[in-house]
Amino acid sequence: MNGDAASAVPDTPQRTETDDVVISIDAMGGDMGVAEVVRGMGMSHDKNPRLRFILHGDEAALAALISRNAPLAARTEIRNADSVIAMDEKPSKALRRAKGSSMSNALEAVRTGESEVAISCGNTGALMAFSMLQLRKAPGVDRPAIAILWPSANPGGYNVLLDAGADIRADAEDLLTYALMGASYARNASGLARPRIGLLNVGTEEHKGRAELHDAAGRIAAASEAGEFEYIGYVEGTDMASDRVDVIVTDGFTGNIALKTAEGTARMIREQLEEAFSYSTLSRIGAFFALPSLKRLQKRIDPRRVNGGVFLGLNGTVIKSHGGADATGISAAIKLAFTLAEIGFSRRLAERVAAIAPPRAADDGTA
């Protein structure tokens, strides 16, 4: 990291359009290997010359790959890492050997302020554990959350869902914090001035669902003016992709199961569609003529284009890219990282939460 790039990440969100934006990337841990990561960086850099990278991993391997792309090499600093956290490693075990790993080093560059956003394709549990330890929770946040973009009928094409699986529990205060963080994310990443927030439940009627949800509903409704969002009440699983809501708030257990259920459903329909189109000569002719339409559809629901769960509620922003992300997926995560880094998102979010969420009992020293 040289002094120029570091000074390009000031403490205030105001930037001129000529400033560099530095992204810290853990090159290791993805299923597709480091070459895909470097290819994704190249794709992003071709489109956006303001990007600079700090790349963490096996220095020799990374240097050989980067050297083939001279303009990218000039904008990338490689930092050697001694170890890699495995995809299936238990977070508690990974924590004991965090030091010197590419994942930990990528986060360290955010902690020191050299970069504002870190990206990793590695183990989600370990990445969250390392992030909590190295970056610490933002003031007023008790449980950080993972926000994802969910393909929807909205004009922008997506809804935000959080928590997608950072924590299996969330009480009413946590759900209020998620609403504030989700609103801030939708405002800053998707440009919605006044996002519509819904609370995920088993029915839209007021009397339905768990008691903690009724408590959370009251808190979220009360915070809507100060939080500059609209609270639309309970939403159901069928609303996940609807255009009547922008941000869907739920605990990480429910959010994770909803997300993976949708992935499984989409995969099954895709497989059956392929089977249907290869069934007979007639269906193969149909598939030939329908190909442009099917490709357009596939592009629209392509999970690689919305690659990146974002960890919210930390002192810095962390993007968890899909473990199987290819170059297109990596490039999508970098684009999101650029948007969030450029506006100083993590600081904006922390200010918003601190201003609205009541301090936790444990935070003010009374309990």
Add this chain to the structure above:
Amino acid sequence: MNGDAASAVPDTPQRTETDDVVISIDAMGGDMGVAEVVRGMGMSHDKNPRLRFILHGDEAALAALISRNAPLAARTEIRNADSVIAMDEKPSKALRRAKGSSMSNALEAVRTGESEVAISCGNTGALMAFSMLQLRKAPGVDRPAIAILWPSANPGGYNVLLDAGADIRADAEDLLTYALMGASYARNASGLARPRIGLLNVGTEEHKGRAELHDAAGRIAAASEAGEFEYIGYVEGTDMASDRVDVIVTDGFTGNIALKTAEGTARMIREQLEEAFSYSTLSRIGAFFALPSLKRLQKRIDPRRVNGGVFLGLNGTVIKSHGGADATGISAAIKLAFTLAEIGFSRRLAERVAAIAPPRAADDGTA
């Protein structure tokens, strides 16, 4: 109801293939109206002459409809009901005016033993509340559950998911009961000798998820031999439609959200597929040639063909048909009702649960 039909429902599951099977149907409360219900009955009766019906609702309207189908009329007894429970009625309010409603009357025919299975397209919450009150919980069951069939890659085409929304809570003992009931349902309705049971969680690793799930996992594994099922461990949302599991066990909050999320995802893909095929002349030509394939696909994932959530854990079986079910959907629910009634399913299930599930503290008078 005449004496012949009543005597055709003996107390033992052994039947000869010439016995009548009586189904009690709440004709009111569906979105499509009573004519669809009667049409569905006609479709079923054409295929299966062993069916007899007790039909509850507005006698004048039902008699006029039924009279147009003489063979069906000869097999149907109409019972007038004074009121209908509305679709959006709060269960607690509905309970106060249950008496004399078509829904309550349909369940009453099961309570008295005239019929073994009741079907209703009405309000799920009210139907469960009435069922608990009129039929009572089976011995050993603390929380009845709703089991649904989930389109999957399995040879039979479906997995069983429970609880799909009967109760928003379930502790470890309830989850064990769900495993036993789900295994019994898969064995009797789908003919699987030794169903594979999975417990829905946010990851398949043993250390993941909530503490009550770890507790439930131990209990379910311990009961697998006596319950004649195979416990395969945790499954994720992506496994919902997979062929590595037959029965997926979860609490009713999570199950309901997973179900509705999958419905919403499938609907969105279907809409985008239609949009893709009407985009250009070429895509419309493609759609023309692909039509047979698309129709085959649609038939395969048609929710009407798996119509019917089944209430398990009561003294009698209740099938909740989809509120928007048309004649095809009603007929599918009747087919399922016939299968379950013919084998004396609710008694078999109760025997299985009573034999394996440890009695609740509250059941044995010690607490």
